[in-house]
Amino acid sequence: MNDMLLTPGTAEYVAAEIERAIHEHRLPPGSKLGEDELAEVYGISRTIVRAALQGLSHRHLVELKRNRGAFVAQPTVREAREVFEARALLEPRTARSACERMTPEGLALLQAHIEAEHEAVHAGESGRAVYLSGQFHVEIARIADQATIEAFISELVSRSALIIALYWQRRAALCESHAHHALMSAFEIGDADMAEDLMKSHLLDLVTSLDLRNRASFPGSLREALAQ
Amino acid sequence: MNDMLLTPGTAEYVAAEIERAIHEHRLPPGSKLGEDELAEVYGISRTIVRAALQGLSHRHLVELKRNRGAFVAQPTVREAREVFEARALLEPRTARSACERMTPEGLALLQAHIEAEHEAVHAGESGRAVYLSGQFHVEIARIADQATIEAFISELVSRSALIIALYWQRRAALCESHAHHALMSAFEIGDADMAEDLMKSHLLDLVTSLDLRNRASFPGSLREALAQ
DNA sequence: CGAAACAGGATTGTATACGAAAATGTGCGA
DNA sequence: TCGCACATTTTCGTATACAATCCTGTTTCG
Numbered sequence: 001m002n003d004m005l006l007t008p009g010t011a012e013y014v015a016a017e018i019e020r021a022i023h024e025h026r027l028p029p030g031s032k033l034g035e036d037e038l039a040e041v042y043g044i045s046r047t048i049v050r051a052a053l054q055g056l057s058h059r060h061l062v063e064l065k066r067n068r069g070a071f072v073a074q075p076t077v078r079e080a081r082e083v084f085e086a087r088a089l090l091e092p093r094t095a096r097s098a099c100e101r102m103t104p105e106g107l108a109l110l111q112a113h114i115e116a117e118h119e120a121v122h123a124g125e126s127g128r129a130v131y132l133s134g135q136f137h138v139e140i141a142r143i144a145d146q147a148t149i150e151a152f153i154s155e156l157v158s159r160s161a162l163i164i165a166l167y168w169q170r171r172a173a174l175c176e177s178h179a180h181h182a183l184m185s186a187f188e189i190g191d192a193d194m195a196e197d198l199m200k201s202h203l204l205d206l207v208t209s210l211d212l213r214n215r216a217s218f219p220g221s222l223r224e225a226l227a228q
Numbered sequence: 229m230n231d232m233l234l235t236p237g238t239a240e241y242v243a244a245e246i247e248r249a250i251h252e253h254r255l256p257p258g259s260k261l262g263e264d265e266l267a268e269v270y271g272i273s274r275t276i277v278r279a280a281l282q283g284l285s286h287r288h289l290v291e292l293k294r295n296r297g298a299f300v301a302q303p304t305v306r307e308a309r310e311v312f313e314a315r316a317l318l319e320p321r322t323a324r325s326a327c328e329r330m331t332p333e334g335l336a337l338l339q340a341h342i343e344a345e346h347e348a349v350h351a352g353e354s355g356r357a358v359y360l361s362g363q364f365h366v367e368i369a370r371i372a373d374q375a376t377i378e379a380f381i382s383e384l385v386s387r388s389a390l391i392i393a394l395y396w397q398r399r400a401a402l403c404e405s406h407a408h409h410a411l412m413s414a415f416e417i418g419d420a421d422m423a424e425d426l427m428k429s430h431l432l433d434l435v436t437s438l439d440l441r442n443r444a445s446f447p448g449s450l451r452e453a454l455a456q
Numbered sequence: 457c458g459a460a461a462c463a464g465g466a467t468t469g470t471a472t473a474c475g476a477a478a479a480t481g482t483g484c485g486a
Numbered sequence: 487t488c489g490c491a492c493a494t495t496t497t498c499g500t501a502t503a504c505a506a507t508c509c510t511g512t513t514t515c516g
Contacts, residue, residue: 058286082376148310
């Protein structure tokens with residue numbers, strides 16, 4: 001769905017690949033990202049890999065531990081709350097803006113997006129489904145024509161993928177598509193108030209579908225897993 | 229006012245130094261940031277300098293032109309509008325949160341901040357004054373105890389410094405301190421609604437004090453300066 | 457037998473060397 | 487004199503070499 005016009009071998013390309021893998025839950029939180037390993041995979045030197053990892057760490061998707069290496073980030077419960085707090089500030093009014101500036105092309109884009117989501121869900125590609133449902137929010141920001149806010153939302157959506165990987169609780173798998181469908185309706189009839197409200201409650205639904213009780217977060221992940 | 233606990237010789241240290249210089253208008257928009265030059269200044273290799281510059285480019289403070297080098301960013305009029313749009317979404321409600329969670333320590337911190345601003349203004353250190361008045365907003369986000377939003381606001385404030393350098397129009401030099409004083413009053417009496425409203429109008433005042441008419445932005449800066 | 461010290465291996469941190477691209481300066485020809 | 491092509495110089499992009507650090511498995515001593 002997103003542009004693939006990044007030339008292979010660049011730091012941006014490698015970063016995008018890793019980010020997508022994180023987003024699709026192929027790289028679970030805590031995964032070690034060895035520099036030599038990545039360099040070999042992409043046929044480049046560690047210089048580029050390091051640039052990519054540094055970029056990802058600025059987006060809080062990767063944690064760089066000095067002399068230890070790079071790891072896929074493990075957002076704490078607190079971080080998770082903060083991310084959705086930020087989304088709650090940015091996204092509803094961005095959905096409003098998008099609705100006000102909606103074009104036929106934008107509408108078609110979002111429609112195609114939703115259909116791709118459905119496909120992924122039915123094909124059992126849950127990773128891709130999670131990725132697409134996140135990108136839906138980014139597309140809305142893009143339609144709102146706010147590049148700065150879009151960049152923030154893009155980061156928050158990616159971090160949300162990590163949060164979902166860590167704190168998602170089984171129940172409620174269908175609310176997603178419903179919420180996106182509802183938003184589409186609002187966009188179609190051009191009801192900006194409705195779009196804003198729907199986005200607000202959609203985000204609220206998302207947080208409440210997480211298990212954000214303070215279970216000591218995951219600094220070690222092992223200590224946590226074994227300390228019965 | 230900010231922590232100086234970054235060990236010299238690291239990319240973070242160099243990035244912080246450059247960012248501060250940008251913020252204080254010692255490095256005007258468009259300045260060339262040569263790698264060899266910076267490496268010599270800080271007594272390090274280009275490796276570290278490049279890491280620092282890449283970090284700054286992720287915050288949109290530096291523009292990296294392939295095979296050309298790094299330059300202090302020159303936000304366009306459109307970018308300027310977007311930055312303040314984003315600030316309008318984030319900061320008022322963050323000021324509210326800060327007000328609700330205000331502590332005596334936080335109050336004292338902000339008070340000291342304002343006094344430092346006054347000092348800088350009276351000492352004629354306009355660069356430092358601009359820097360401090362920006363940091364005031366970041367401190368509020370910190371008091372609101374929202375690290376994620378704080379990071380966003382920090383970036384937006386830094387970009388605002390560039391925008392001010394480019395688009396500020398003389399008049400209205402005193403509104404700044406007034407607005408910050410008014411905010412302090414709201415914090416002191418714990419009036420969250422007032423804090424939110426004051427921040428909202430403060431940001432509005434800021435944008436309206438800029439000259440954001442489309443004067444072809446500054447892609448070249450030279451072409452612009454000489455095309456009479 | 458257990459714990460601390462030690463050595464080996466693996467991985468990251470930094471500097472530097474070399475190649476590539478762009479900007480600039482020079483000289484030739486029209 | 488002007489313009490174009492070529493050479494030079496500067497600066498960036500990438501790879502690689504080496505040093506520093508950490509982890510782990512082993513040894514040694516109490």
